Amino acid sequence: MSGKSFLLQPLFVPLFQLYRSSVDVAAQLIKMWLQNFCIYTVYLALVSLCVTAEDPSPWRWSCEDRKCVKTRNDPQNKDPVLSLEACKMFCTEYGLLWPKPTGETDLGNFLSKININNIDIKLANEGRSADLMKDAGNRFKNLVSMAIPRGVSPKSTGKAVTVLLVNENPDVREFSLDMDESYFIRVQAASSDRINATIKGGSFFGLRHGLETLSQLIVYDDIRNHMLIVRDVSISDKPVYPYRGVLLDTARNFYSIDSIKATIDAMAAVKLNTFHWHITDSQSFPLEVAKRPQLAKIGAYSPAKVYTKQAIQEVVEYGLVRGVRVLPEFDAPAHVGEGWQDTGLTVCFKAEPWARYCVEPPCGQLNPTREELYEYLEDIYKEMAGVFNTDIFHMGGDEVSERCWNSSEEIQNFMLQNRWDLDKASFLKLWNYFQTKAQDKAYKAFGKRLPLILWTSTLTDHTHIDHFLDKDDYIIQVWTTGSDPQVRGLLEKGYRLIMSNYDALYFDCGFGAWVGEGNNWCSPYIGWQKVYDNSPAEIAGDHKDLILGGEAALWSEQSDSSTLDNRLWPRAAALAERLWAEPQHKWNDAEHRMLHIRERLVRMGIQAESIEPEWCYQNEGYCYR
Structure with a gap:
């Protein structure tokens, strides 16, 4: 047996177990790949498609001095464990939000598991902008799904989410230099199985911005394989320049x-x-x-x-x-x-x-x-x-x-x-x-x-x-x-x-x-x-x-x-x-969040330029001056 085949032998067992219910044709195909020594790249490709986050992460993060510190995760430790993005959400005043809000911002202290397949968006009042609002709601759901790593299926358990949109001027759908882009968000528990998120906006444009911010308050937890939403949130926001x-x-x-x-x-x-x-x-x-x-x-x-x-x-x-x-x-x-x-x-x-x-x-x-x-x-x-x-x-x-x-x-x-x-x-x-x-x-x-x-x-x-x-x-x-x-x-x-x-x-x-x-x-x-x-x-x-x-x-x-x-x-x-x-403040105060918005853009399919090694994103405090 060649050295490469020997090294890969322990990997073949879970691969065949994964496909033990497959038809004989598939098994023969895999056997043919083995015989032709092409299995290595094929195996990696299959694993990338089939792996889930059921295995616990070997890492955990804790917030120390406004930085998320990376340490080994002991499975025997029963203390609460934060994933990287959960830690980043609470480690600074503005968490993962970009751009930072201009009004009072309270990100609370809690994360709740949610089922992103059970998000309900409601309009409190219709008007000429109702069709735009519905399209923006669909975009919001799509943005939430982009937080999930490719190839991963998060658990579908968790609370339902109701998003209530309150438009103070529902007939406004035209741009202007003095249009109202302000919004206010409150996220709180409604019951043991539901989270309520209310967004009030001065117009469709403000509500749309509010939905964008709400989507940034939802993160994927790779330790528990769950989607999480920040709870007990209160944000008041509007732009400085029109x-x-x-x-x-x-x-x-x-x-x-x-x-x-x-x-x-x-x-x-x-x-x-x-x-x-x-x-x-x-x-x-x-x-x-x-x-x-x-x-x-x-x-x-x-x-x-x-x-x-x-x-x-x-x-x-x-x-x-x-x-x-x-x-x-x-x-x-x-x-x-x-x-x-x-x-x-x-x-x-x-x-x-x-x-x-x-x-x-x-x-x-x-x-x-x-x-x-x-x-x-x-x-x-x-x-x-x-x-x-x-x-x-x-x-x-x-x-x-x-x-x-x-x-x-x-x-x-x-x-x-x-x-x-x-x-x-x-x-x-x-x-x-x-x-x-x-x-x-x-x-x-x-x-x-x-x-x-x-x-x-x-x-x-x-x-x-x-x-x-x-x-x-x-x-x-x-x-x-x-x-x-x-x-x-x-x-x-x-x-x-x-x-x-x-x-x-x-x-x-x-x-x-x-x-x-x-x-x-x-x-x-x-x-x-x-x-x-x-x-x-x-x-x-x-x-x-x-x-x-x-x-x-x-x-x-x-x-x-x-x-x-x-x-x-x-x-x-x-x-x-x-x-x-x-x-x-200057750029150095925003660098932690800047690395995250770049990651977020990449998840959206934007081929954004890399500005630092990913190691810096996972090890805050070591790449900054």
Whole structure:
């Protein structure tokens, strides 16, 4: 007998016992595997599918000095034994919750065994949001099941759970910057065989957040093979900032609808509420526009890489159930090119050398002097208004090049006819001419004066922004550094801001250059710790009330569906807690919980980047400084 066969011999007995009731064909098949020495990998695969948690864990955890300490579990010891996640739930003030609640939080001192097959969700009052609430309830049950390790079947004994949802405004189902996302949870024993969980919310969105938190209060106990819920819980919670987002650029590289949905699922898990869809750019135009089909026909990478009206509506509804608005951006007047070739409405498209006219190839800007351009814009805006059903709209305004416009004789003549010079100040007038006409078309397309967002630029410079853009109409999204004097300057003039400062919130930084050599322009890589410590309140100082929130940006020159998860997660979770709670402490106080939210995302199917060895997760206190 070979050495490998000898070592495996003790394992064969339980394998055959497990399958002793199988038919002879199965037994012969196993025998054939044995004879061909393939049994080793097959055996491991079978064990991974069939094993349950009936055998007690060799480990136990106890809470000491706010850390869960791992020790050997003596089966003869009759003292209460905590599993790892049960210990983590009670060892710190916020247990395993992410993001941490902002109001009073009491996680009690008890865990109750529950039967997750006996969870009943009830609506105390119906209304226009009832269908959303029912879908959110089904999502909650699915999240609870994801706490169970794959291949494990927990015991079905345990208490039933009734979840009562009390919606104070059941007719609200639309996003807004002042929507009520608050909620209150109470979990308590109702009888010897039932647990009651009551969630009260200021709207559907608050109740949805409450369900997300409740799902985090249910853990799997691998010592007893049971599902447990934290009992005697009281949590009051609401976000600090109303805008908590992730930007995804789908023009440099295409992303599948499934990958976008997965991103929205992960966002919902950490209570981010805005998926900013940078859907077009100079490299491609993947948006289907019914009245202008040629834009996508010649502007998309392929017919299969087009976002149809049906696909977008599917994403928008998917986000709504998860409390995530889908915010469209049409970036203009710069960052256009592919798709516009036959319109005659662009200048300097694919101009060379490209570095003279834009920041990356291919160059391209719209020609503001052509009246037909604004008919195109209205059709694009109407398409977006019809499918996105959004309460705010992003008009881009990023990286407009004076040199690009100045390369056009037609534009030069237009400016001179308007008695403008060809200097920087005059090109700002041209840009403002475009923005004013585009703004009117946007209002007409959406049928209302909805808030408009623009990136920081020369047009939004605080020394002259009030000559061009009304602070009641525009929100400015900051992409420069957090220390940029423009931030304070804009705040002092009363403009509302969204922070996406690239030194902390550009998640494409830190990879190899794609034009030239070395690393890309915003290197180095930004770790989750820097994301977590990037405080909008500290940046804003006395004007923090004008900060609407923040957003992580994934520009996609070097990313696509295959890399999406690990580019965003778990770093976007760090942003989520900063924007939800604006905690006083820094990242090191959140590290224990950060490791857990990463594990939770992985259980959801998100391929989140690993940030520490699993040993650190199981041995708290040894990997921290």
